[in-house]
Structures are given as C-alpha cells and as structure tokens.
Amino acid sequence: MTYHPKSEFLHVMQERGYFADCTDLQGLDETLAAGVVPAYIGYDATAQSLHVGHLLNIMMLRWLQKCGHRPITLMGGGTTKVGDPSFRADERPLLTPTQIDENIAAMGRVFDRYLDYGAGGAMMLNNAEWLDGLNYLDFLRDIGRHFSVNRMLSFESVKSRLDREQSLSFLEFNYMILQAYDFVELWRRHGCLLQMGGSDQWGNIVNGVDLARRVADVELFGLTSPLLTTSDGRKMGKSAGGAVWLSAEMLAPYEFWQFWRNTTDADVGRFLKLYTELPVDECERLGSLGGAEINEAKVRLANEVTALLHGGEAARAAEATAREVFEHGGAGDALPTLALSPDEVAGGISIVQLIVRSGLAKSGKEARRLIAENGARMDDAPLTDAGLMLDAAALASPVKLSAGRKRHALVTLAG
Template sequence: MTYHAKSEFLHVMMERGYLADCTDLQSLDDALIEGPVTAYIGYDATAASLHVGHLLNIMMLRWFQKTGNRPITLMGGGTTKVGDPSFRSEERPLLTPEAIQSNIDGMQQVFARYLDYSEGKAKMLNNAEWLDNLNYLEFLRDIGRHFSVNRMLSFESVKSRLDREQSLSFLEFNYMILQAYDFLELYRRYDCRLQMGGSDQWGNIINGIDLTRRVLDGEIFGLTSPLLTTSDGRKMGKSAGGAVWLNGAMLSPYEFWQFWRNTTDADVGRFLKLYTELPVEECDRLGALSGSEINAAKIILANEVTTLLHGAEAAASAEATAREVFEQGGAGGDLEVATISADVLGAGLSVVQLLVQTGIAPSGKEAKRLIAEGGLKLNNESVSDPQFAIDTALIGNGLKVSVGKKKHRMVQVG
C-alpha cells in the first residue's frame, strides 16, 4: 500500500503491519486529523476467555487510544445468542444467558490490562442493551428493508459455506443484520464512526456502513487487520496444547511466556511490531538477528508481550523460571512446553513413549537409542531404563526432559 498516512493512528497501523483494508483511507485519515474519533471492535462471548488470536485487534484498540482517540469494546451479549456464521462450517452451539454473562465477565478482565476505562476514556458496552428488546415487526420494517439478500449471499464468508453445500440457518443469516445494527446504534448513541476487525469481518462491516448511511446518512468507516498465520502456516494463537488463552486462570503467565519464547525465527520481527510497543527500528533490528542471538530477541518478545498482559513481575518470574529449569545442568537449547493428557498417564506411559509424544524422538527405536547412549535426564537426573514409568506424581508442576545439551521439553499434565 503506497498511501502515506498523515494521522498518527493510521501511520502506526501501516508501519507496524496492522492494516489489511479500509473502506476510505483518505477520508478516515482526514477524520483522524480533525479527531478525536470513536471506534469499536465487537467480541462475541463464545468462551470464558479471549485467546491470542484476539490479541492483534486488542493491540489495535490500544494504539487507537494511545494516539488520542476513543475506543469501545463491544461485548456481544445479544449477538452471541445467534452466533457468527462467518467462515464456519457449521452452526455454533447456542449458549444460555447465564453462560454468556459468565464468559463476558472473564473477557472483561483482559481488556482492563490494555485499555484505560477511567473517566470515559474507553467504553465497554454490551449489545444486549439494544438487541434484547427489539420489536421484531418494527425491526423488519425499519431495518430489514435496507438489506439485499442477493448481496448478503455474495459475501465470501457466506458464499464459501453455501458453495460447500453446508446448511446456513435463518438464525445465523440474521447475524449480519444484527451486527450491522450494532454499528448504527453506536453511531447514533456515541458518534462512533469506525468499526475495526479481522479481515473475515469485512462483509459484516460493509453491511453496517451501508445501513448507517441509508438510515442516518452518516459518514462512517471500516478498517480490517490481516488474518495472521505463522511462517510455517499455522493459525496464529494455536499451539499443540490447544488455544493460547489470555486469562491467567486458564493459561499460566509462565505458559503464555513460553508460547512467545517458542516463536519461529522468521516471525520474531513481525510479532515484535504487532504485539509489543517497541520502536519499529528496534523490532527490525531484533528480527534480523540469527543463530543464537535470535533467542535473545525471542526472550525480549516474550517479556514485552507478557508484561502487557500479566505485568512486569509475572514476565520476570516466567523468564527466571525458564532459566532455572532449562539452564541448570547445561541446558542451552530452545525452550518448549509439551502437554500430556491425564488419560494417557493413567493408561501407563514409559519414558520411551514420553520421548516420542513430546517430539524429542521421532520413533520408539530412536528413543531407545538415545537412552542407550546415556543422554537422557529427567529433572537433571540420568535415566537409563527404557521401561522407566512416567506418572502424574513425577510430572508434578512440570517435568524437565533433556536429551543431550540441546533437546529439552517442559512436560505438563493437561
């Protein structure tokens, strides 16, 4: 993109890699210069915690506030009752109102770490406030008449589902109308002129812009971020153990820190720009390091991201724990956490099977060879018996598994 932004917010978005698309870059830039502007991102309450996949857009809201604007985090207390069908192969399970509220309570804890809600500097709203009491006939007459079913069917998020001949319920089809109505209400109530989201939300955002222009003749904008994958093709936010949650009760600060410490070399510079507030020049310098030096950059990445979410003390503690666990006894290789299910342990697990399941050895034969050569240590104690049994008590809060000086895992029960 060759556009040169004049506003600080758009300059940050483009320089650091947050921007995928915008409905009218020039006009939004002008509005931001006149500023301040109010913007929102919506979050449906489908789980008890947000995960790393949400973090990029949370950082966008943080930068939006840091550059002098007003962010809104919109909790989907209403829309969660319907479920967003975008790019999904099947309908979401319906949640009870109590489960939705419980999830919202868990999600709110995270936003308080990234945004300043004091004195109305940021707002946290719930779309149930205006969606729960809608009169259906009035809504159809006043809002529904502005939507073209033909156009809604053309959006890629819906079209991809229909092309695969997968059912799309009338309930789900209404989701697009409700999200569009959110934008209209936020513009009417709070002069909110910008909706941001992942690029999978483009169709929903466009619907909201069209509706608001038709009903209130308002000049509003949409801006999307790229859907991130890691350099090796994995969806950002997923690990071998499942989702990387942002709530400390669901994923410890140490495990969160480890997730970032295990970043692939090729992603370090990009992730520093997106998930930390370090200067771009420093992100580029650290990302260009190679060999053993890139490990120092990964530690900086892990510390910076963990500090934003859990605080500096938690980040320092995680780094200290990692050094203690992996560096005592001459461990100098990459850090990686592996999770073993309690069911597997209950069925009986030998140390050979442990080496295979944690990825240290590609096969049982190779695991036995490594053990025979005398290179295996469990919590820095040598083990030479391939039939040695691994149980829950041994793993405890974490079992350090080392083969030689460069292959290490922190094994946990999950």
C-alpha cells in the same frame, strides 16, 4: 499501502503492519486528523477467555487510545445468542444467558490490562442493551428491508459455507444484520465513527457502513487487519497444546511466555511490531539478528508481550524459570503446577493421569503415545512405563513432568 496518512493512528497502523483494508482511507484519515474518533471492535462471549488470535485487534484498540482517540470494546451479549457464522464449517453451540454473562465478566479482566476505562477513556458496552429488546416485526420493517439476500449470499464467509454444502441456519444468517445494526446504534448512542476487525469481518463491517448511509445518511468507516499466520503456515494463536488463552486461569503466564519464546526466527521482527510497543526500528533490528542472538530477541519478545498482559513481575518470573529449566535443568517457580490433595493419591495415581491433569496432554491416549514415543520425562529422566503409579511418598517433593523439550509442569502434594 501507497497512501501516506496524516493522522498518527493510521500511520501506526501502516508502519507496524496492522493495515489490511479500509472503506474510505482518505476520508477516515481526515476524520482522525480532525478530532477524537470513537471506534469499536466487537467480541462475542463464546469462551471464558480471549486468546492470542484476539490480541492483534486488542493492540489496535490500545494504539487507538495512545493516539488520542476513544476505543469501545463491544461485548456481544446479544449477538452471542446467535453466533457468527463467518468462515465456520458448522454452527456454534448456543450458550445460556448466564454462561454469556460469566464469559463477558472474565473477558473484561483482560481488556483492563490494555485499555484505560477511566473517565473519558475507553468504553465497554454490551449489545444486549439494544438487541434484547428489539421488536422483531419492527426490526424487519425498519432494518431488514435494507439488506439484499442476493448480496448477503455473495459474501465469501457465507458463500464458502454454502459451496461446501454445509448447513447455514436462518439464525446464523441474521448475524450480519445484527452486527450492522450494532454499528448504527453505536453511532446514534456514542458517536462511534469507525469499526475495526480482522479481514474475515470485512463483509459484516461493510454492511454496517452501508446501513448507516441508508437509514441515517451518515458516513461511517471500516478498517480491517490482516488474518495472521506464522511463517510456517500455522494459524496464529494455536500451539501444540491448543488455544493460547489470555486468561491466567486458563493458561499459566509461564506457558504464555513460552509461546512467544518459541516464535519462529522469521516471525520475530513482525511480531515485535504487532504485539509490543517497542520502536519500529528496534523491532526491525531485533528481527534481523541471527545465530544465538535471535534467541535473545525472542526472550525480549516474550518479556514485552507477557508484561503487557500479566505484568512485569510475571514476565521476569517466567524468564527466570525458563533459564532455570533449560540452562540448569531445574524446575523453576513459575512452571504450571498441579496441586494434589492427599486423598487423591491415597491409593496411588497413574503417571498417565498426571500428564493429562497437568495439561501436558489432552487425553490418556495422547499421554500414553507421548510415553511410547519417548517424549515424556519425569524429573528429566525418560518415562518408559505408561503403567507407572505414584503414591504420596513419591510426591513428597515436587515432581517435574515434561512433554518434549519445551513443555513442563510441576506436580505437588498439598497440605
């Protein structure tokens, strides 16, 4: 981006690497410089937790608030009932209203870590408030008439699905209209002027800007961030164990810390700028380190990111556990722990079952393959027998299980 913004927020977006595209960069910059701008990002409640893939745009909202503007987290209580088809190969499974409400409540606890929802601060809204009560015929007449099917079919998120001859249901096709309508409603109700999201949302965001111009003759703005991949080409947020969840109930803080500690050398500086609040020059200095020093930069990255989400104490505990595990061969206090009742081990329990239940493998087949390929260890000794059974006596002291060199868990006997 060659444009030099006057507003602090766009300067941060540019300097730290959040910026991909904008519907009207100069117009948005002038609006941000003129006063407080309410801006939103939408989150459909498709799971019980957000994951690391959401963290970049959560940080954008955090920086927006730090720069004096008003972030809005829009929970998709209405749009989740439809499902965003963007760049998906198939239709999302439909959730019940109860599941959606439970997911929204769980996701809200994550946002509380990053945003201040106090008086005059961030707002958490739910689009079910206006979508659930829509009259379908009125909506088609007043809103649907502004959308060209030809243009909607040209959006890459839709076109790629159809080019692969994969089904796109009429239900999903409505999603982009509903998201555009969300933007207009947020402007009407809360003066929201800006929608942000990943670059895969560009078409949906542009629809909202265009709809506002057509129905209210108002100029709204869209800003997107790049879709991140790691330097080795992997989608950001994926690990060998699956999604990297932001909820401590779905992923232990230690495992979250380890994800960042295992960052590829080439990504350290970039991730420090995106996922921490360290000064840019410090991020670049740490990212330029080589040899053994880059490992300390990774520890700094892991500590900073974990402290923002789970608190400083959790970050310090994770680092202490990692040093105990990797430098001294111990177990550490912050390892993910599987606590078994005496009844569960009364007749013995298989090592394969323990590996699966402790989260080190997704299935018994994967656990047995891990053992066969010499990738599993128990108390740092190689596991070679997939038929091994453990009883209460064997679990009288905590047992440390390992998958490879970097993933560990404890198994304990409760009571």
